[in-house]
Amino acid sequence: MRADVPEVFVAGVGMTRFGKQPEASLRSLAEDATAAALGDAGIAVDDLEAVYSANAVAGLLTGQEMIRGQVFLRGLGLDRIPVINVENACASGSTAFNLAVQAVAAGTYEMVLAIGTEKLSHPDRMLTFRAIGTAVDVERAADGAGASHSPFMDIYAAMTRSYMERSGATQRVFAEVAAKNQGHGRLNPLAQYGGTVSVDEVLSSRPIAWPLTLLMCAPVSDGAAAIVVVGRAMARKLGREHVRVAASVLTSGTRPDRAEDIPNAVARAARHAFRAAGLGPCDVDVIEVHDAVAPAELMALEDLGLAAAGEAPALMASGATRLGGRIPVNPSGGLLARGHPLAATGLAQLCELTWQLRGQAGARQVEGARVALAENSGGWLQDDAAVGAVHVLTREVRA
Amino acid sequence: MRADVPEVFVAGVGMTRFGKQPEASLRSLAEDATAAALGDAGIAVDDLEAVYSANAVAGLLTGQEMIRGQVFLRGLGLDRIPVINVENACASGSTAFNLAVQAVAAGTYEMVLAIGTEKLSHPDRMLTFRAIGTAVDVERAADGAGASHSPFMDIYAAMTRSYMERSGATQRVFAEVAAKNQGHGRLNPLAQYGGTVSVDEVLSSRPIAWPLTLLMCAPVSDGAAAIVVVGRAMARKLGREHVRVAASVLTSGTRPDRAEDIPNAVARAARHAFRAAGLGPCDVDVIEVHDAVAPAELMALEDLGLAAAGEAPALMASGATRLGGRIPVNPSGGLLARGHPLAATGLAQLCELTWQLRGQAGARQVEGARVALAENSGGWLQDDAAVGAVHVLTREVRA
Numbered sequence: 001m002r003a004d005v006p007e008v009f010v011a012g013v014g015m016t017r018f019g020k021q022p023e024a025s026l027r028s029l030a031e032d033a034t035a036a037a038l039g040d041a042g043i044a045v046d047d048l049e050a051v052y053s054a055n056a057v058a059g060l061l062t063g064q065e066m067i068r069g070q071v072f073l074r075g076l077g078l079d080r081i082p083v084i085n086v087e088n089a090c091a092s093g094s095t096a097f098n099l100a101v102q103a104v105a106a107g108t109y110e111m112v113l114a115i116g117t118e119k120l121s122h123p124d125r126m127l128t129f130r131a132i133g134t135a136v137d138v139e140r141a142a143d144g145a146g147a148s149h150s151p152f153m154d155i156y157a158a159m160t161r162s163y164m165e166r167s168g169a170t171q172r173v174f175a176e177v178a179a180k181n182q183g184h185g186r187l188n189p190l191a192q193y194g195g196t197v198s199v200d201e202v203l204s205s206r207p208i209a210w211p212l213t214l215l216m217c218a219p220v221s222d223g224a225a226a227i228v229v230v231g232r233a234m235a236r237k238l239g240r241e242h243v244r245v246a247a248s249v250l251t252s253g254t255r256p257d258r259a260e261d262i263p264n265a266v267a268r269a270a271r272h273a274f275r276a277a278g279l280g281p282c283d284v285d286v287i288e289v290h291d292a293v294a295p296a297e298l299m300a301l302e303d304l305g306l307a308a309a310g311e312a313p314a315l316m317a318s319g320a321t322r323l324g325g326r327i328p329v330n331p332s333g334g335l336l337a338r339g340h341p342l343a344a345t346g347l348a349q350l351c352e353l354t355w356q357l358r359g360q361a362g363a364r365q366v367e368g369a370r371v372a373l374a375e376n377s378g379g380w381l382q383d384d385a386a387v388g389a390v391h392v393l394t395r396e397v398r399a
Numbered sequence: 400m401r402a403d404v405p406e407v408f409v410a411g412v413g414m415t416r417f418g419k420q421p422e423a424s425l426r427s428l429a430e431d432a433t434a435a436a437l438g439d440a441g442i443a444v445d446d447l448e449a450v451y452s453a454n455a456v457a458g459l460l461t462g463q464e465m466i467r468g469q470v471f472l473r474g475l476g477l478d479r480i481p482v483i484n485v486e487n488a489c490a491s492g493s494t495a496f497n498l499a500v501q502a503v504a505a506g507t508y509e510m511v512l513a514i515g516t517e518k519l520s521h522p523d524r525m526l527t528f529r530a531i532g533t534a535v536d537v538e539r540a541a542d543g544a545g546a547s548h549s550p551f552m553d554i555y556a557a558m559t560r561s562y563m564e565r566s567g568a569t570q571r572v573f574a575e576v577a578a579k580n581q582g583h584g585r586l587n588p589l590a591q592y593g594g595t596v597s598v599d600e601v602l603s604s605r606p607i608a609w610p611l612t613l614l615m616c617a618p619v620s621d622g623a624a625a626i627v628v629v630g631r632a633m634a635r636k637l638g639r640e641h642v643r644v645a646a647s648v649l650t651s652g653t654r655p656d657r658a659e660d661i662p663n664a665v666a667r668a669a670r671h672a673f674r675a676a677g678l679g680p681c682d683v684d685v686i687e688v689h690d691a692v693a694p695a696e697l698m699a700l701e702d703l704g705l706a707a708a709g710e711a712p713a714l715m716a717s718g719a720t721r722l723g724g725r726i727p728v729n730p731s732g733g734l735l736a737r738g739h740p741l742a743a744t745g746l747a748q749l750c751e752l753t754w755q756l757r758g759q760a761g762a763r764q765v766e767g768a769r770v771a772l773a774e775n776s777g778g779w780l781q782d783d784a785a786v787g788a789v790h791v792l793t794r795e796v797r798a
Contacts, residue, residue, distance in 0.1 A: 065533035066488040067778040082649035089465040106505035134464035250481035
């Protein structure tokens with residue numbers, strides 16, 4: 001595999017506010033995110049040559065399958081160019097971005113859109129939970145019902161308990177992650193939540209599946225995020241040579257025989273991505289990780305090589321991962337505070353990192369950020385994420 | 400858009416028999432097609448670097464969404480490499496192939512698998528019809544219920560009536576197409592149907608929506624088809640430099656203001672594909688088109704430029720499109736006889752054309768075939784296919 005993509009750039013990013021938006025439709029969310037990304041790139045709808053459209057649950061929640069992107073984007077006239085519908089659980093957005101990057105790297109197109117659109121909120125909450133639950137092997141999941149309403153929260157809770165055993169992490173450190181990310185989210189006008197939340201408030205919120213409490217889990221969200229991807233010549237023409245895609249790596253999961261010493265999907269993706277970018281964990285200035293639950297942020301930092309095994313709680317305790325720290329993690333508020341509209345999440349992470357690299361992140365700006373990394377994971381197979389996605393973006397000094 | 404992909408080859412193809420296969424699972428179908436394609440390429444599972452997996456209706460029929468490819472292919476260990484889930488209605492398979500070609504053209508991977516897997520047969524036949532009906536904008540479709548059980552058959556019937564008006568085609572010529580393709584299918588051991596069917600038998604079969612009768616419509620099918628896609632260096636190493644991908648083009652549909660003089664999605668895809676391949680309609684030796692209904696074969700030939708507007712019935716009557724004729728169309732039996740497991744169809748067309756270009760098509764061989772074209776279309780927007788896909792494969796003289 002070759003993961004370096006030296007001639008691909010992020011020309012424009014845009015996202016809707018994330019949150020429960022009963023008044024919004026999948027179509028209006030997709031239109032709003034697209035308009036924002038096109039505006040940011042300084043281009044018109046007709047300049048786009050193809051769309052890579054991610055969505056995870058609309059089939060089950062609305063009955064629309066097969067041509068979701070064409071339907072969502074019809075109002076913009078984007079049903080006249082190739083629309084490729086992509087699905088990869090919570091990593092659907094990163095998968096769409098990966099395909100967009102590949103298409104431009106191949107020279108097939110000069111300018112394409114990657115978009116993730118999701119409306120999770122639904123009058124029937126159980127329908128939403130059941131839809132989210134299809135990110136596992138549903139035949140196997142039917143064999144055993146867990147403690148929570150979601151197979152995912154049961155899986156995350158079990159992973160977390162195992163992590164606590166091997167790292168000595170306490171429930172309190174997970175609450176500290178949640179409080180940190182709510183604090184970051186307070187600085188993000190597009191975040192669903194965000195505010196001053198105390199560690200004790202997190203600990204005393206409703207128990208979900210031990211040790212997870214409600215405020216340690218990403219909320220149900222609606223939203224869309226979109227990115228215009230271009231080659232170097234087009235980036236130059238548009239004056240958008242600021243943010244380069246230095247690596248784009250997808251993996252899927254499962255480790256043979258559940259061997260602990262074989263790196264998981266995210267760790268494998270990270271190794272490829274760093275090698276491709278010619279960079280290492282110490283070079284990264286700002287990170288967005290997939291904190292679908294608070295402990296996942298710590299586990300991700302270890303998988304990415306930013307902390308040694310079992311050392312992420314100490315890194316967190318040192319203050320390094322807060323805004324103002326050595327390596328701010330989830331400055332956007334992460335999934336916990338920004339929200340988690342499944343297929344939009346991976347692209348929202350890349351929107352945030354683009355703003356960070358351009359110095360446009362306002363009150364949550366990481367000063368002088370040059371190298372940014374996004375980790376997005378999705379679904380679950382027997383012992384690992386079904387999808388691990390790692391992207392590295394860099395600020396171009398020439399730009 | 401650049402549609403030429405000069406360095407991408409088909410290294411191996413494989414498909415299951417198509418047909419109603421109540422004993423088969425999505426998993427067994429995917430495994431069988433993959434094993435056949437890997438065997439044909441002379442490679443092992445571990446040689447693959449990524450999988451582009453297409454499926455259209457399993458979400459609605461089985462409840463499995465989000466990570467369908469990982470689940471279908473888990474038994475082979477293919478859940479350890481990137482699996483990208485693709486959905487584009489009846490053109491899902493061609494879309495997966497297009498992405499696979501792009502990934503190799505980009506240099507991201509040297510060897511990938513494109514696979515389409517579909518199980519349409521279900522104890523509840525209405526559930527199958529409802530699932531197939533999600534290839535349109537379901538909100539709009541809910542506004543009006545048609546004569547048949549399927550919005551698709553109503554759309555095809557209306558298109559056919561309009562085609563009859565402008566071309567003078569009779570119902571009988573559509574029956575002749577169906578009888579021809581059943582005759583071709585008789586020579587294909589993997590076809591669902593195929594046999595000696597008379598034009599009168601087609602005409603007297605159950606009416607679906609005028610002028611379509613049952614034998615003019617593709618059946619409900621289960622099946623999978625898979626293709627190993629490689630770059631030139633790998634093709635040479637494997638001794639599989641015979642079949643080159645000369646063009647791979649996707650479009651989506653809708654024509655502004657329904658203007659008749661703006662070419663439809665398939666016609667636009669064909670123009671791009673011929674330009675990219677440096678070839679024209681007269682260079683094509685063998686064709687597979689999307690005959691989801693018999694009249695669609697004639698309309699496709701006109702969209703592709705193989706017959707002038709309104710002239711496809713005369714081309715058909717001349718015998719040119721039969722095996723042994725000047726330009727055999729659907730030698731495999733097409734969707735009508737080979738069957739139409741939605742996401743598998745586009746890849747099955749490319750399997751057939753690969754066998755034709757290699758001289759391995761047995762009793763249905765088109766002698767000396769050098770240039771082959773596949774047309775696959777999917778879904779429906781207000782006035783056009785939601786997806787049009789055209790691929791051109793060529794036999795390499797050097798190989």
